[in-house]
C-alpha cells in the first residue's frame with residue numbers, strides 16, 4: 001500500500017512519461033484510425049478473448065460488411081455468426097448483435113459507464129474502455145495487462161486467488177492514476193504498455209517509459225509480480241464421430257439456448273448417437289485443445305452409416321446431414337472447421 005501511495009503522489013510525472021511514450025510509439029490499428037464509437041465497441045468485443053493479430057482480418061471484414069450499429073442491428077443471426085466464424089467464444093458475437101439492436105433503438109447511444117454495464121456482454125473492463133475512449137469518462141480499464149503493470153510498479157506481495165480478485169484489488173489504484181488525464185488515451189497507453197513492453201515473461205524494463213516509478217524493477221525481480229495462484233488444470237477426453245453418407249457429413253447443431261455453441265455445427269460426440277467409445281481401429285485422429293481450465297483430447301472415429309444410425313439421426317432434430325460441398329454455407333465452430341478441412345484434405 002505504501003508503494004501505491006508513493007505512486008499516486010507521483011501521478012503527474014507518471015502520466016507525462018506514459019502519455020508521451022504512447023503518443024510516439026503506439027501501434028497503428030484500424031480502430032485507432034478515425035476512431036468511432038462503433039469501431040471501439042466492435043474491437044473491444046473481438047479483443048476480449050483474441051489476440052490483435054488474429055482479430056485484424058476479422059475486424060476489417062466486419063466493418064466492410066456491417067459498417068455501423070444500424071447495419072449490425074438489421075443483419076441476420078446467420079450473417080453475424082458467419083462473419084465471426086473462427087474467432088471462438090461465439091457468445092461475444094451474439095451479445096454484440098443484441099447490443100447493436102439496443103443501441104440502434106435509442107435516440108442517442110448511452111455515455112455513462114453504468115448504462116453500458118446494462119447492455120449485453122459488457123463487463124467492467126469493456127464499459128470502462130468504451131466510455132473512456134469514446135466519451136472521455138474517467139473510468140480506468142483493469143485487465144490482466146494493467147494488473148501486471150500495477151503489481152510490478154508497486155511490487156505488491158499479496159497473493160491473489162485469480163485474476164478477477166487481482167483486478168478488484170488494483171481498481172482503486174488504477175482509478176487514482178487516471179485522474180486529470182485524457183482517460184481514453186491513458187487507458188490505451190496502459191494497455192499498450194502491457195502488450196508491448198511490460199510483458200508477462202520478459203518485461204523490457206530498459207526501454208520502459210515508467211521504469212523510474214517501478215518498485216519491482218528496482219528490486220530486480222519484476223517477473224515475480226503479480227502473485228497469482230496457478231490454475232487447476234482438468235483433463236477431459238471426448239469421442240467424436242466422422243460419418244459420411246451419400247456425399248453428406250453428419251454434424252450436430254448446438255441448441256439455440258446453449259451458452260457456448262448455439263447455432264454452431266460440430267462433429268457429433270459418440271454419446272449423441274447413443275454409442276460408447278468406438279473401436280480404436282477406427283480412430284482417424286486425436287486433437288487437443290484448451291478451453292478455460294480444461295485440457296481436452298478429442299478423438300475422431302470413423303463410422304459407417306447403418307440402418308440403426310440413420311434411424312437415430314432421424315429421431316434427433318439436432319443431428320443433420322450436411323452436403324460436403326455445402327459446408328461453407330453453415331457456421332462451424334473454429335476447431336471443427338479446421339479439423340474437418342484437414343480430414344477432407346487427407347482423404348482426397
Ligand code: SF4
Nearest residue numbers: 198205208211214222
Ligand atoms: Fe514493467 Fe519493467 Fe516497466 Fe516495471 S519497469 S512497468 S516491470 S516494464
